[in-house]
Amino acid sequence: MNNGRKIFGVSALFNKPDDIINAAKIVAGKGYTEWDVNTPYPVHGMDDAMKIKPSKLGFVTLFFGLCGTAFALLLMWYTLSVDYPLVIGGKPFFALPAFIPVTFELTVLFATISTIIAMLIFFFGLPRNNHPLHNTDYMKKVSLDHFGIVIEAADPKFDEYKINELLKSLNPVSTAVIYEKEKVRYPIFEPKFITFLILIAVVVSFGTYLTLNKLMYITPFSWMDEQEKITPQSKSEFFSDERGMRLPVEGTVARGFIPYPFMGVEIPDKYLSNPFIPTEENLTLGKKKFLTFCSPCHGNFGNGDGRLRGQFPNPPSLHSTRIRNFEDGRIYHVMTNGKNVMPSYASQITRDERWAIVNYVRVLQRAENASDSDIEKIQ
Amino acid sequence: MKVDYTTEAPVIQERLSLAQIQELVAKPLDTKPDKKFFIALTISGSLLLFGAVLLAITFYKGIGLWGNNEPVGWGFPIINFVFWVGIGHAGTLISAILFLLRQKWRTGIARFAEAMTIFAVMCAGIFPIIHLGRPWLAGYLVPYPNQHGMWVNFTSPLVWDVFAVSTYFTVSLIFWYTGLIPDFATLRDRTASKIKKSIYSIFSLGWRHSNRHWQHYEKAYVLLAGFATPLVLSVHTIVSFDFAVAILPGWHSTIFPPYFVAGAIFSGFAMVVTVLIFVRKIFDLQSIITLNHLEKMNKVIIATSLMVGYSYAMEFFIAWYSGVPEEQFVFINRAFGPYAWAYWTMVSCNVLFPQLFWFRKIRRSVPAMLAIVILVNVGMWFERFVIVVTSLHRDFLPSSWGMFIPTIYDIGILLGSFGLFFTLVILFTKSLPVISISEIKAVAEGAQPSYHGGVNHE
Numbered sequence: 051m052n053n054g055r056k057i058f059g060v061s062a063l064f065n066k067p068d069d070i071i072n073a074a075k076i077v078a079g080k081g082y083t084e085w086d087v088n089t090p091y092p093v094h095g096m097d098d099a100m101k102i103k104p105s106k107l108g109f110v111t112l113f114f115g116l117c118g119t120a121f122a123l124l125l126m127w128y129t130l131s132v133d134y135p136l137v138i139g140g141k142p143f144f145a146l147p148a149f150i151p152v153t154f155e156l157t158v159l160f161a162t163i164s165t166i167i168a169m170l171i172f173f174f175g176l177p178r179n180n181h182p183l184h185n186t187d188y189m190k191k192v193s194l195d196h197f198g199i200v201i202e203a204a205d206p207k208f209d210e211y212k213i214n215e216l217l218k219s220l221n222p223v224s225t226a227v228i229y230e231k232e233k234v235r236y237p238i239f240e241p242k243f244i245t246f247l248i249l250i251a252v253v254v255s256f257g258t259y260l261t262l263n264k265l266m267y268i269t270p271f272s273w274m275d276e277q278e279k280i281t282p283q284s285k286s287e288f289f290s291d292e293r294g295m296r297l298p299v300e301g302t303v304a305r306g307f308i309p310y311p312f313m314g315v316e317i318p319d320k321y322l323s324n325p326f327i328p329t330e331e332n333l334t335l336g337k338k339k340f341l342t343f344c345s346p347c348h349g350n351f352g353n354g355d356g357r358l359r360g361q362f363p364n365p366p367s368l369h370s371t372r373i374r375n376f377e378d379g380r381i382y383h384v385m386t387n388g389k390n391v392m393p394s395y396a397s398q399i400t401r402d403e404r405w406a407i408v409n410y411v412r413v414l415q416r417a418e419n420a421s422d423s424d425i426e427k428i429q
Numbered sequence: 430m431k432v433d434y435t436t437e438a439p440v441i442q443e444r445l446s447l448a449q450i451q452e453l454v455a456k457p458l459d460t461k462p463d464k465k466f467f468i469a470l471t472i473s474g475s476l477l478l479f480g481a482v483l484l485a486i487t488f489y490k491g492i493g494l495w496g497n498n499e500p501v502g503w504g505f506p507i508i509n510f511v512f513w514v515g516i517g518h519a520g521t522l523i524s525a526i527l528f529l530l531r532q533k534w535r536t537g538i539a540r541f542a543e544a545m546t547i548f549a550v551m552c553a554g555i556f557p558i559i560h561l562g563r564p565w566l567a568g569y570l571v572p573y574p575n576q577h578g579m580w581v582n583f584t585s586p587l588v589w590d591v592f593a594v595s596t597y598f599t600v601s602l603i604f605w606y607t608g609l610i611p612d613f614a615t616l617r618d619r620t621a622s623k624i625k626k627s628i629y630s631i632f633s634l635g636w637r638h639s640n641r642h643w644q645h646y647e648k649a650y651v652l653l654a655g656f657a658t659p660l661v662l663s664v665h666t667i668v669s670f671d672f673a674v675a676i677l678p679g680w681h682s683t684i685f686p687p688y689f690v691a692g693a694i695f696s697g698f699a700m701v702v703t704v705l706i707f708v709r710k711i712f713d714l715q716s717i718i719t720l721n722h723l724e725k726m727n728k729v730i731i732a733t734s735l736m737v738g739y740s741y742a743m744e745f746f747i748a749w750y751s752g753v754p755e756e757q758f759v760f761i762n763r764a765f766g767p768y769a770w771a772y773w774t775m776v777s778c779n780v781l782f783p784q785l786f787w788f789r790k791i792r793r794s795v796p797a798m799l800a801i802v803i804l805v806n807v808g809m810w811f812e813r814f815v816i817v818v819t820s821l822h823r824d825f826l827p828s829s830w831g832m833f834i835p836t837i838y839d840i841g842i843l844l845g846s847f848g849l850f851f852t853l854v855i856l857f858t859k860s861l862p863v864i865s866i867s868e869i870k871a872v873a874e875g876a877q878p879s880y881h882g883g884v885n886h887e
Contacts, residue, residue, distance in 0.1 A: 067875075067876065067877055067878040068878045068879055070878075071878045074640075086639050086640060086641055087640040087641075088637060088639055088640065089638055089640060089643070090447065090615065090638060090867060090870055091611075091643075091868065091870045091871035091876065092640070092643040092644075092646070092647050093640070093877065093878060094877045094878060095878055096640050096643070096644075097640070097644050100640060100641075102640075102641060102644060105644050105645045105648040107645050107648045107649055107652065108648065111652050125572065126583045129572060129580035129581075129583070130580065130582075130584070133578075133580065134578065134579055134580055136582075138582055138584050138585075139584065141584055145584050148583070149583055149584070151586075151589040151592065151663065151667050151670075152583055152588070152589060152592045154659075154663055155589075155593050155660075155663065156592065156596070158596055158600060158659070158660050159596045159599060159600065161652075161656055162599070162600045162603055162604075162653060162656055163599070165649055165652055165653065166603050166607055166649065166653075169645050169649050170634060173642075173645050174642050174645070176634040176635050176636065177631075177634035177635050178635040179630050179631075179634075180635075181635060181637060184635065184637070189618055189637070189638075190618045190619070193614060193615045193617075193618035193619065193638060194447065194448055194451060194615070194618070194619065195446065195447035195448050195451075195870075
């Protein structure tokens with residue numbers, strides 16, 4: 051029967067719930083510690099009869115439930131209040147009432163999963179299919195409709211003969227000695243076989259990688275070298291004009307660029323009026339832009355003696371009576387449209403800056419042609 | 430038939446022994462499926478396939494194939510989603526709430542109802558995802574650090590839905606599996622087949638029916654039931670927030686959460702009764718799933734029917750009492766507008782027909798209750814139809830009023846979801862014990878020790 055195996059324990063089977071409660075009480079009373087009762091369903095009052103302490107599982111649930119709460123709140127606080135704050139529906143960045151549903155769900159989720167995992171793995175030591183009780187008559191009976199009790203050999207007071215006598219005195223249906231299982235060696239867990247599997251996995255992965263990514267180099271392993279998108283300047287099969295890049299709709303105006311309607315017109319100054327008054331700020335801007343763009347030809351003070359003198363036909367002085375009598379609009383038009391060899395500056399100088407230059411030119415003209423009465427005014 | 434209501438009816442009739450109970454429950458797992466099984470599987474499988482093909486065409490062509498269009502942008506998918514989630518709620522109610530209320534009769538039907546919960550939530554989960562239009566982007570609903578640097582909007586009911594439904598599914602599955610572990614162990618110890626034995630061994634995790642384990646196990650069961658109870662209420666509350674948080678007449682209503690939860694339990698119980706009527710007959714479980722069980726469920730149905738009816742009345746009252754003309758228009762339009770037929774189908778199926786359950790004879794007559802619960806299922810589907818479609822189809826601008834006309838794709842995918850549900854139910858009945866063996870043994874007569882259990886022996 052025992053084949054030289056170690057004894058796991060001595061068992062007895064009962065067929066009435068009252069009997070097993072009684073047996074449990076007596077065994078517990080004798081001071082055994084390593085023993086257990088196996089019943090097909092939880093029998094009421096058994097925990098008291100066995101004198102086992104109340105389950106501490108609730109603490110696991112509480113702890114991990116609170117972890118879930120904290121995780122949910124921290125996640126939402128970090129994402130919506132810190133990392134990417136967005137005003138949504140006028141709510142504050144940390145909108146606690148709107149966070150309650152997710153907090154609740156995560157609390158329940160964390161608590162449930164942790165309770166079950168803790169119970170099965172840490173409280174029960176499952177999964178364990180090689181326990182000595184498995185595949186015994188005893189297990190088959192308690193699975194169906196019997197109630198069993200086992201006193202294990204691990205108990206310090208274990209004595210096979212004494213326990214057999216004790217259990218027999220309780221009017222059991224039967225008693226039996228249960229032996230430890232022989233160690234079973236599974237060939238698939240042999241180190242050689244596992245090494246072999248790992249080797250195959252490595253070879254297959256590396257071979258696949260090499261074949262697909264390096265040798266064959268076909269989609270989708272070609273690192274997206276071939277793409278169906280239309281690149282700039284390439285031909286399109288889809289549009290009838292075969293342009294890959296699309297032209298804007300006729301008359302499209304880019305943002306911030308107001309078209310100038312007087313290009314090439316001689317003197318449109320009656321349609322143009324200076325929108326700026328010569329404030330200090332405006333004049334500073336005008337001066338800066340004048341010195342940058344105008345002074346190379348016109349000179350720093352508009353005398354027509356710029357640094358490029360001689361390389362181009364000299365521009366006229368801005369202090370001639372003719373130019374002093376120009377309307378603001380006309381000077382603006384010259385800058386925008388160009389004149390003679392002077393090109394258009396519309397693309398380099400913005401509209402507002404051109405008007406600022408006009409104001410600055412007026413200042414230069416006034417200063418260069420000051421009368422005595424002007425000097426008196428300053429003094 | 431005379432029924433004595435003064436004492437509690439025994440949960441199991443005919444004084445079966447524990448071994449007999451186990452044989453009765455586990456027999457369908459050993460016998461070869463008969464012709465009827467395959468006929469039923471063929472019908473449900475065909476529906477599933479039909480729905481799957483139409484869904485595949487939808488994925489290929491886009492959701493323009495459906496009837497959803499302005500002004501009714503939320504059509505069948507959301508109706509079906511709410512419908513199926515609602516069906517699921519009965520399972521959790523039976524397994525968790527009735528467990529906490531110490532209703533012993535729940536043991537006979539809890540396993541089945543929980544399975545139906547899981548299958549119904551699977552059906553429900555499909556619809557919001559396919560309604561996205563590009564279902565392969567559904568992962569964006571999960572908050573994870575992504576290359577856009579953006580997070581989901583945790584203040585939106587649609588994100589709450591993601592959390593609520595996925596948590597609900599996970600917790601239901603865990604609850605269900607936890608209940609199955611001792612049964613797997615029992616099946617492992619009774620089967621003669623080697624293959625079955627190793628499968629059951631794996632799923633039983635080596636359960637030994639040890640009382641030191643039962644103690645924690647029962648504690649865990651109470652804890653899980655305690656969590657599942659507010660969870661089930663929260664899920665349909667959050668589903669109702671999808672509507673209630675929108676500022677739309679007909680949806681923007683504080684009555685929605687309790688109204689939806691009552692409706693969910695109502696429809697869920699109707700579905701459980703529908704399926705149980707067949708299961709107890711086919712698998713010869715009349716002595717475990719007794720007429721008393723069905724009668725008790727019918728009582729729950731009439732109670733929830735009254736709650737739902739009260740909500741219908743209260744919606745109208747609030748529309749009048751609020752003095753908001755838009756709100757009033759929506760409700761008058763609902764009852765007397767172009768969708769009046771749907772509204773009155775809903776009212777008659779949900780409020781009028783269940784009143785027949787006041788009669789004991791009808792409550793205990795299987796054909797009568799089958800007719801009524803099927804009507805309730807129809808009525809509850811129409812309730813969601815009425816809420817979604819009639820609130821949307823006539824909005825503030827009469828120029829943009831329109832009608833919602835479902836296409837074959839809408840209807841086909843709905844039928845497909847029924848196919849999925851019943852296919853899973855049919856497969857379940859043949860592959861797992863439809864009644865919790867360990868729980869039902871525990872409530873059998875003489876299964877528990879007498880009051881001072883064993884004291885006399887000392």
